[in-house]
Amino acid sequence: MTTTSRAATSPIDGYLAELDRALVGRRGAKADLLAEARDGLRDAAEAYREGGWSEAEAQRRAVADFGHVREVAGDYQAELSMHNGVRTLWLLVLGVPAMQASWELARIFTYGSWSRLTTPNPGWYPYVTQLTHTALYAVPVLGLLALLSTRLLSRRFDGVRTAGICRVLGAIAVGLNLFSILLLIGATGIVDAARLFLSGPCGLLMVSWVVLSFRLVVLARRSWGRCATIVA
Numbered sequence: 001m002t003t004t005s006r007a008a009t010s011p012i013d014g015y016l017a018e019l020d021r022a023l024v025g026r027r028g029a030k031a032d033l034l035a036e037a038r039d040g041l042r043d044a045a046e047a048y049r050e051g052g053w054s055e056a057e058a059q060r061r062a063v064a065d066f067g068h069v070r071e072v073a074g075d076y077q078a079e080l081s082m083h084n085g086v087r088t089l090w091l092l093v094l095g096v097p098a099m100q101a102s103w104e105l106a107r108i109f110t111y112g113s114w115s116r117l118t119t120p121n122p123g124w125y126p127y128v129t130q131l132t133h134t135a136l137y138a139v140p141v142l143g144l145l146a147l148l149s150t151r152l153l154s155r156r157f158d159g160v161r162t163a164g165i166c167r168v169l170g171a172i173a174v175g176l177n178l179f180s181i182l183l184l185i186g187a188t189g190i191v192d193a194a195r196l197f198l199s200g201p202c203g204l205l206m207v208s209w210v211v212l213s214f215r216l217v218v219l220a221r222r223s224w225g226r227c228a229t230i231v232a
Contacts, residue, residue, distance in 0.1 A: 011059040012041045015069065022073035025080030033076050041066055085166050086150060088219040089173070093143035095216075096177055099209040100136060103202060110199035119192040128187040135180040142173035174220045178213045185210070 016038055023030050041062050048058035066072065146169035153165055185206070188195050197203035 011056065011063045012038070012045065015041065015063045015066070018069045019073055019076070022069055023077055023080060025077070025084060029080055029083050033079065037066070037072070037076075082150065082166055084222065085170055085220070086147065088216060089143045089147050089150075089166075089170050091212075091219070092170075092173055092177065092216055093140045093147070095212055096136065096139050096143075099205065099212060103205045103209065106201040106205055107198055110201050117192070117195065119195075122191060125187060125191050128183065132180040132184040132187075135176050139173050139177045139180070142169060142176065146170045146173060170220055174216045178217055181209060181213050 016034055019037060020030070020034055023033070041059075044062035044065055045055075045058040048061050049055065053061065146166055149169060150166040185196060196206055
């Protein structure tokens with residue numbers, strides 16, 4: 001048996017391979033966590049070797065001290081899920097205001113003043129638009145609050161608890177964005193469906209906004225759903 005073959009089947013390599021299979025997330029972030037685990041295991045094994053243990057026994061003891069794969073994977077998966085959740089929150093914080101501003105600019109330059117509308121607004125419609133606009137302005141604020149909470153709480157609590165708090169705040173922001181845009185589209189469609197497509201750019205941006213909103217939901221479910229499984 002060659003040195004390479006022995007290294008490939010060493011206790012540390014076997015442990016890391018099992019940990020790798022247990023984790024789900026972006027390749028780069030997962031590689032960083034595995035590298036961190038590898039360094040810790042090697043340092044522990046080196047300490048045992050200096051104490052007189054053989055290479056194989058030193059690695060076995062280092063692996064035993066590190067903890068069961070399932071327990072370690074729980075903490076690491078929470079960190080991965082939180083990392084993915086943070087990326088989703090940044091997309092929410094930057095994407096929703098960008099869509100709002102882009103649509104409004106497209107409306108101004110490709111359609112013009114709202115006074116051009118020919119259909120009257122029913123009495124309930126201004127309340128709906130005010131509600132949805134307020135909610136959409138609140139979405140990036142909630143996203144920023146979730147990001148700030150994640151940063152501050154990560155210094156005080158473990159990754160599982162911090163990821164759970166991030167998940168709750170992020171889910172509220174993502175859900176509020178989707179609810180608001182669908183409510184606005186539904187109400188506008190009842191009043192005058194043509195308003196949804198005031199111009200070609202406005203229509204394209206509206207469709208893009210809806211796609212972004214559903215994409216945010218999918219990303220949130222992927223990241224925070226894994227975290228919820230860990231917390232449970």
